Amino acid sequence: MSVAGETSTRDPADSRVAASARGDLARRLSRISRATVSESLRVLRTQAEASARRIGFTGPPGAGKSTLIARLAKARAARGESLAIIAIDPSSPKTSGALLGDRVRMDALLADTDVYIRSLPSGRSADGLSDNLADVLAAVEAEGFAEILVETVGVGQVEYGARTLVDTLVLTMGPHSGDQVQAMKAGVLETADIVVVNKADLPGAERMAQDIGSVLERNRANGRRVAPVLLAAANDAESVERLSRAIDEHTQWREQHVSRQETGEARALFHTRSLLNRRIGELIETLPSNTRGAPVADIYSHVVRLLNESG
Ligand SMILES: Nc1nc2c(ncn2[C@@H]2O[C@H](COP(=O)(O)OP(=O)(O)OP(=O)(O)O)[C@@H](O)[C@H]2O)c(=O)[nH]1
Ligand SMILES: [Mg+2]
Known part of the structure; x- marks a missing residue:
């Protein structure tokens, strides 16, 4: 699934174009709502502010x-x-x-x-x-x-x-x-x-x-x-x-x-936290079964290592 590099085609001035652009947006939002963290990051890097x-x-x-x-x-x-x-x-x-x-x-x-x-x-x-x-x-x-x-x-x-x-x-x-x-x-x-x-x-x-x-x-x-x-x-x-x-x-x-700056900073931190939470969830789901019975401190270190490697 690739969601990178897709650009907006919405043109409110032309209802025919706008209708098809809305179809594009609907598909893009479906993909974004199911995307992995690395896919989300790729979209964010290409998206206009x-x-x-x-x-x-x-x-x-x-x-x-x-x-x-x-x-x-x-x-x-x-x-x-x-x-x-x-x-x-x-x-x-x-x-x-x-x-x-x-x-x-x-x-x-x-x-x-x-x-x-x-x-x-x-x-x-x-x-x-x-x-x-x-x-x-x-x-x-x-x-x-x-x-x-x-x-x-x-x-x-x-x-x-x-x-x-x-x-x-x-x-x-x-x-x-x-x-x-x-x-x-x-x-x-x-x-x-x-x-x-x-x-x-x-x-x-x-x-x-x-x-x-x-x-x-x-x-x-x-x-x-x-x-x-x-x-x-x-x-x-x-x-x-x-x-x-x-x-x-x-x-x-x-x-x-x-201030806009205050709002932007708070949203950026919230966004970062939500990406990290999701990424940690993704990594925990990939843990092999033998790791799961390990002491919590060991699982923690393992997940932090994976996070660093995938960062
Ligand atoms: N009496 C009355 N009923 C209303 C009013 N507004 C909505 N309803 C009814 O209340 C019910 C719930 O309305 P929704 O708009 O779906 O409520 P909601 O908060 O979006 O519901 P969820 O998304 O399920 O949490 C529906 O049966 C509506 O018809 C109102 O102003 N007066
Ligand atoms: Mg509702």
Whole structure:
């Protein structure tokens, strides 16, 4: 499998070319999401650097993330910017039905737009992100999209990885996630730039938004930015517009408070760590069976030696 040296052919000015270029991008992303570390490195070395606004959406399963993202993408695409949606789906075979349902719903909502949608499996990654998400986002960015919306699964560790890879992190909760708010005391809520209490057409949403708002007030006491808490519902277009404005406001806030250099350095370190984690995983899988019973310190030295040899 060779993924090196492939160049972008996307040309938004010509819809026929753009359609075939999107086919190319889809194939390239499939390869990148399954690539070995050495293949990923080859792509990275040949890829043009680019930057897109990256907006991440995270939150419990079924909170309505995909529906909200599709509606938001439709509203933002109407401004004439090129948008891509990358949805990270849990790899478990049990959820493959949900995965397809997600795509069908999003495709239907975005049928008459130019928004690019791609679902990727989360792989073995323990944090709910795709193992190769950093590579995938770099490839989508190199394609020249102005904005990338990323959907990730779950609540917990995922926020910390997503936090580094996106500019704006939107935490989406359903109106009945009260116990999850309790479970989030360890700081997950505070990592969000915007909190959305979704399905606000159902009872309990306003109460939930108030509860979250009072938890987030702790940030003010610590001299940090307090994330806005918004109510949203799929059938309420005005609520989607409010979210869109909140994202723009956060983009402006970030331009004033977080330097591009700081962001670039944090992403480069995250990317390096994810490549190293994957590489160590690859090497551990190739260990001969007689090594496996050895003392941990010996296996460790062996893997470090292999890492050096393959570096
Ligand atoms: N009542 C109500 N239902 C909604 C709303 N938005 C989405 N839903 C429904 O909630 C269910 C889950 O929606 P999704 O958009 O797939 O949620 P998700 O968070 O992407 O789900 P996963 O990707 O599986 O975690 C679907 O049956 C939607 O039709 C809403 O605003 N109100
Ligand atoms: Mg979804």
